[in-house]
Each structure stands twice: as structure tokens, then as C-alpha cells.
Amino acid sequence: MNTFHVMKRILLQFRRDKRSVALMVVAPLLVLSLMWMVLDHDESNLELGAVNVPESMLEKLSSDALVVETMSSTKAEEKLEEGTLDAVLYFENQEISLLLEGSDPNAAGALQKELQSLRTNQKDPVDVEYYHGSEDLGLFDYVGPVLIGFFVFFFVFIVGGVSFLRERTQGTLERLLATPIKRSEIVFGYLAGFGLFTILQSVVIASFSIYILGVFMEGNFFYVLMVTILLALAALSLGTLVSAFAKNEFQMIQFIPLIIVPQVFFSGLFPTEGLGTWVQVLGQMMPLTYGAEAMRGIMLREASFADIQLEIYVLLGFTALFTTLNIFALKKHRRL
Amino acid sequence: MSTMVEMKSVIHRYGKNTIIDQVNLSIQKGEIFGLLGPSGAGKTTLVKLMAGILQPSEGTISLNGSDLQHLSQMKNFGFMAQSDALYQELTAWENLDFFASIYHLSRKKRRERIREVLEMVDLSSSKDQPVETFSGGMKRRLSLASALVHEPEMIILDEPTVGIDPVLRQSIWNELNDLKHKGVTIIVTTHVMDEAEKCDRLALLRNGKMIAMDTPESLKEKVNVSSMEDVFLHYGGETK
Known part of the structure; x- marks a missing residue:
């Protein structure tokens, strides 16, 4: 029940804080458009x-x-x-x-x-057909699915982490913990509030990339939404969890090179197939790896639910793990 | 009169530092109990222990006769922290509505109570303003209102009048006296001596130890001085 009240409050705060909303929705669109301009051109002479x-x-x-x-x-x-x-x-x-x-x-x-x-010097060149993709699949079509996932992940991580941190620095967390609210209700409230918001965010970013920028898209749009929302929830639970280890907003920003940047390397923007096993294992510990893999599966290879279900369960698992750890981490502030 | 809060040999450590050292006290229902001490004496830690936000390293704390073990006990009191714990983007009304909803008040009751407490702290006219536009004093008063909104039988106020002008301070104290007459137990920390005199009973805190506890009058009588300041100097000097 209190989960609902926390969720309601977060949505209300979103309505007031237009700037953060813009950061989460407009900034990814802007950066995606810039990437598109840079990557999606015909090859130069x-x-x-x-x-x-x-x-x-x-x-x-x-x-x-x-x-x-x-x-x-x-x-x-x-x-x-x-x-x-x-x-x-x-x-x-x-x-x-x-x-x-x-x-x-x-x-x-x-x-x-x-x-x-x-x-x-052949007269009849080999007949080339494409099993997936098409002849004019450009670099942007290949990285696009990953970028959609990445930007959702990145901005939700930052905004979610910082708002949870601010709850602590402005004293409202302590104030809240002096009420009969359960620790889990606070954490789930955050998941629910941001979850609802990320649905909107995912719809906007995914439709913009697919229908306006024209990223190559074979698969089901709803699967794309599902994966981006799951990625956002993993990012939110991770962001709120690590915010427990930051004293202020600046320290929160310091987690970007530590937690976000390495994930980019393993997200499929760079080929990882040939790497050593231990490097690949490292990649398998990162949520974005699974999100990006699922996104590329859906958009480039028309993956069915069965093809991406492993990634979906892993993302859900990450969210569950980070959430549990977060509920536990709040014990630092109140034992009950 | 029955006991509201009972602390027995409470010790609280933070790392190697002992913040609260062997504190015994009992607070009666319906009294205004003051915790007086310089900053760093452990006042805030002590009230957080009472509020169940912190756990004692040793000793027991009971609320209303039972151990502070259950979340449901938290609804019996209201807590006003030293910093204004308010959501800056939200309006005064929305802040109160959020805190009230956590106590599961019905919608109708909530509306009624919010109106009452806003009236009480004289913020009715600014109820739809976002808190970030509030002055320091207004935020203080809204914090107080949020601690009162669910009609608790005890309120814990950590330095409620810091940064508040004398007129407003007077009105907050009038409010506290009114609440007291309604049977609400009030625990208030302060480092202002003349405020301490308004309490029914006082505990003097220094370096985590309780150096004296009595009514302001008997404290003064005992050491034969005329002001609380002298009482404090007397006891404070003794512990050195």
C-alpha cells in the first residue's frame, strides 16, 4: 500500500521536475540523432x-x-x-x-x-542474399539497437540514483524511516514510480529511433519496449543501490566510469567473440550485455520471445538481486 | 501518570566513539521533556534512538511499556528532524498528504488533518506553493506540521526553533503547550537556555552523558542559581 504512495509521490515529483524528465527523454533523442548523423551516411568517396x-x-x-x-x-x-x-x-x-x-x-x-x-574478373558474380538484415544495413543499424538500450540504461541509472541519494541527503529518507513504512515499500515504490515513467521514456525513444531515424527493425516493437523497460528497471535498481555508497551527487557521478563505461565495451558495440574466456565472463556479469544482445536479436534478427527469454530472465534476475541488496543496504539507516 | 519512554543503561557507539554513555531516563505521558546540551552532546542521537531510527549498542528502550521492536509502534509518534526533511518540488499540501498517507489515514481524514495542521502552523495560505519557494521559517513550520499530521501521542522535535524569529518561536511554543493539554507527550531538544525553561522536565546532556535531570525550577534551586545558564555551567564544570 505504501509502495503505491511512494510511487505516486515520485510521479508527482517528475511532473514538477521538468528538467529531469527532459534529461531522461529528450537527451537520449538528441544524442541518438547526433549518432545517426555521424554514422548513417553513405560511404564517402x-x-x-x-x-x-x-x-x-x-x-x-x-x-x-x-x-x-x-x-x-x-x-x-x-x-x-x-x-x-x-x-x-x-x-x-x-x-x-x-x-x-x-x-x-x-x-x-x-x-x-x-x-x-x-x-x-567474373562475368556472373556470386548471387548474394541476406538471411538477416539487408544490403543497405549500415553501421547505425548495427549499433542503433545497442544505443537505444544504452541510453535508457544510462539516464535511468543517473536520474534514479541521484533521486534516491537526494532522499538521503535532504533528510527525507530518515524522516520516512521514522514512519511505519517498510524498507521494501520504499524500494518497490521507487521501482514502480520510475517503472511507469520508463514505459513512457522507452516508447518515445524506441519509436523515435525506429520510425524517425529509421534504424533497421525486423522484429516485434513490443519486445523492444519490454527489453528497454527491463533494462531501465535493472539500471534503476543498480543506480539506487550504488547511491548508498555515495555521499553526494558528485560521488554518484564518479560511478559512471566505474559502472557504466565498462558495460559499453561488452554491449556488442565492439566484437567480443574472440576474447579470452575470463573477459567474456566479465561481460556476462553486466546487465547491459544482455539487454543489448536481446535488442539486436529483436531488431536485426527478428527474434521471437523464445530467442530472447534467457536475456529477459537474466535482466529480471539482476533487478531482483539489486533490489534485494538495496532493501538490505537500507538497514544501515534503520534496522527494522 | 504512566511512562511513555523508558531508557535503561543505554549506550550507543559509532565506530569506536561512544556517543551516548549509560543514559537512564523515563518520560511521562503528557509532559514536555527537554534535552538540553551544547552541540555535539548527543541530543540528536538520543532522540533518534527514541524514534527507533538508531539502535542502542547496549541497554533497552521501551515505548509505552513495550520494547521498540515493531514497525507499528512508529505510528505512535511524530518526528521532526533537525534538517527540514521535505520534498522541495512538491507543495506544502502534497508533502503533508504524502506523509499522512503513509499512516493510512482515510482520504477524508487526511484532508481534514492537513487543513488543521496547516492552520496550526499558519501556512494555510501557502498550501499550494512548492516548498522550494518557502523561507527557512516556513519550512521549519511545515516540518512541524508533517510530524503532527497523523495525530501522534508523542512528538519528538529536534531543535524545532533553530533559525526561527522570536514571534514565531513563541507561536510554536504556544502550539506545543496546546498539544500538551491534549495529552500529547513532547520531547524537544534545544541548546537555547530560555527555551529549556519552558519544559516540564529537563535532562542536561554533555559528551553523551546525562549530567542532571529534573524540573527547571528544582535544577536551579539545587545549585542555588537563578538562570539555566548557571545551572549548565555548574554541572558542566563538574564533569571536566
Whole structure:
């Protein structure tokens, strides 16, 4: 019953504190849009210098992504030095060789792919089809699902953690503990209040990313919502738990590099398959790993509930664990 | 008169420091009981022990004759902390409504009580203002109102009149006297000597030890001085 009163109060505070609401809803939209602008563009033109390359061969290279310019060998080296060329194609003794500028792995990779056609010389290229995704799946489509999960996680962690901390610093926690409220009712009240709010937050962020930014989306929208809400609840229970170990807002912010940043590395933005077992085990102790995996499953691979249920249960487990620990941590303030 | 609070050989330690050292006291129903002492004497710790927020390291505390072991006992008293424990974004009314709802008062009763306590602390006209716009004195009064909203039989007030002007202080004390006549037990900490004289009985606290406990008059008589200040100096000097 008191859980409900705490929840009501939190929602009322949200209504008054427009700035925090904006931080939780508008800030992720803004950052996602910026990421989208940076990542979701067509590949830039690759500048290729050609030295002694016969015309017939250059024709084969005609592609939208390539700008080929014939030049002398000295000029080409000069331009490589300046960084205005991505690579130089040489033709000597009936052999072609490619000199890559090399400081940008993306450009290097793209160039090598473009130049495949020179080597294979096939009339009928292999028929390529996509089991998941599609030909124009860009970098943003790949990281988008992870980013949606991450921003929900990050902002709920901060706002939830700080509001619980403020409850302590402004003395209302102590005041509350001098009433017959149960410790668990306070913690569940927070989960419920923020839970309701994160439904709204998740709907806004997920619809914006999918329908406005156009992140690749195969699966069920409600699964996306479910996963983001579960991620938000895990973030909230973790944030409120660690706030017990912070004396003030500044110390709360210090948890970001400790708790949030490492999770990004394991969230699937960077490949982890090839890493050592112990590194992977580390990743498996982080909520965001599961949330991100489920998000990518749903959005890129049209995962069914059965495919993501493990992740869902793990996220629920994290929330249950952090919540229990938090109820226990409040014993520091009142034994009963 | 029956006993409201009974403390027996209570010791409270924080780490290696002993904050409260062997305190014995009993507070009767319906009296205004003052805890007087300089800052750092352990007044706040002592009232938090009474409120069940802190647990004694040793000794027993009973409330209304039974051990302070059950959450339900918490509804028998109201607690006004030293800092204004209020939700800044919420209005005065919303703050009171939140605290009242924790005591499971019915909606109708809640509305009635909130109106009464707001009237009592003279904040009726600002009931819909957010607390962050309140002055220090208004926050103090709202804190007091929130401790009273559920009609407790005992209220614990930690330095209720700090930072409050004399007129307001007078009105808060009038309020406390009214409550006393209704049978409410009032425990109040203070470091202001003239305030201490308004209490029915006083306990003098210094370095966690209780150095004297009696009515203000007999305390003065015993050491043959005319002001509480001298009483305090007398006992305070003795413990050195």
C-alpha cells in the first residue's frame, strides 16, 4: 500500500521536475540523432590515385564510391603524404599493386572490397542474399539497437540514483524511516514510480529511433519496449543501490566510469567473440550485455520471445538481486 | 501518570566513539521533556534512538511499556528532524498528504488533518506553493506540521526553533503547550537556555552523558542559581 504512495509521490515529483524528465527523454533523442548523423551516411568517396594503369582496367573500376585520378608516381606519393589520397594503384610489369594510405582502417577495408572486381574478373558474380538484415544495413543499424538500450540504461541509472541519494541527503529518507513504512515499500515504490515513467521514456525513444531515424527493425516493437523497460528497471535498481555508497551527487557521478563505461565495451558495440574466456565472463556479469544482445536479436534478427527469454530472465534476475541488496543496504539507516 | 519512554543503561557507539554513555531516563505521558546540551552532546542521537531510527549498542528502550521492536509502534509518534526533511518540488499540501498517507489515514481524514495542521502552523495560505519557494521559517513550520499530521501521542522535535524569529518561536511554543493539554507527550531538544525553561522536565546532556535531570525550577534551586545558564555551567564544570 505504501509502495503505491511512494510511487505516486515520485510521479508527482517528475511532473514538477521538468528538467529531469527532459534529461531522461529528450537527451537520449538528441544524442541518438547526433549518432545517426555521424554514422548513417553513405560511404564517402574513396580517393584513388592511378599510376600507369591502362584505360581498360580503369573502366572496370567505375563505381560510385571511387574517385579515380590518373597521375604520376611522384605526384601520387606526395598526395599520400598529404593524406588527400586513400590509396594508389600501380601497374607495373603486367601486375597491379595497391598502396594503401592505411591510417584509416575503414577506408582501407572498403577499398580492398571495391578492388575485388579487378582480381576476380567474373562475368556472373556470386548471387548474394541476406538471411538477416539487408544490403543497405549500415553501421547505425548495427549499433542503433545497442544505443537505444544504452541510453535508457544510462539516464535511468543517473536520474534514479541521484533521486534516491537526494532522499538521503535532504533528510527525507530518515524522516520516512521514522514512519511505519517498510524498507521494501520504499524500494518497490521507487521501482514502480520510475517503472511507469520508463514505459513512457522507452516508447518515445524506441519509436523515435525506429520510425524517425529509421534504424533497421525486423522484429516485434513490443519486445523492444519490454527489453528497454527491463533494462531501465535493472539500471534503476543498480543506480539506487550504488547511491548508498555515495555521499553526494558528485560521488554518484564518479560511478559512471566505474559502472557504466565498462558495460559499453561488452554491449556488442565492439566484437567480443574472440576474447579470452575470463573477459567474456566479465561481460556476462553486466546487465547491459544482455539487454543489448536481446535488442539486436529483436531488431536485426527478428527474434521471437523464445530467442530472447534467457536475456529477459537474466535482466529480471539482476533487478531482483539489486533490489534485494538495496532493501538490505537500507538497514544501515534503520534496522527494522 | 504512566511512562511513555523508558531508557535503561543505554549506550550507543559509532565506530569506536561512544556517543551516548549509560543514559537512564523515563518520560511521562503528557509532559514536555527537554534535552538540553551544547552541540555535539548527543541530543540528536538520543532522540533518534527514541524514534527507533538508531539502535542502542547496549541497554533497552521501551515505548509505552513495550520494547521498540515493531514497525507499528512508529505510528505512535511524530518526528521532526533537525534538517527540514521535505520534498522541495512538491507543495506544502502534497508533502503533508504524502506523509499522512503513509499512516493510512482515510482520504477524508487526511484532508481534514492537513487543513488543521496547516492552520496550526499558519501556512494555510501557502498550501499550494512548492516548498522550494518557502523561507527557512516556513519550512521549519511545515516540518512541524508533517510530524503532527497523523495525530501522534508523542512528538519528538529536534531543535524545532533553530533559525526561527522570536514571534514565531513563541507561536510554536504556544502550539506545543496546546498539544500538551491534549495529552500529547513532547520531547524537544534545544541548546537555547530560555527555551529549556519552558519544559516540564529537563535532562542536561554533555559528551553523551546525562549530567542532571529534573524540573527547571528544582535544577536551579539545587545549585542555588537563578538562570539555566548557571545551572549548565555548574554541572558542566563538574564533569571536566
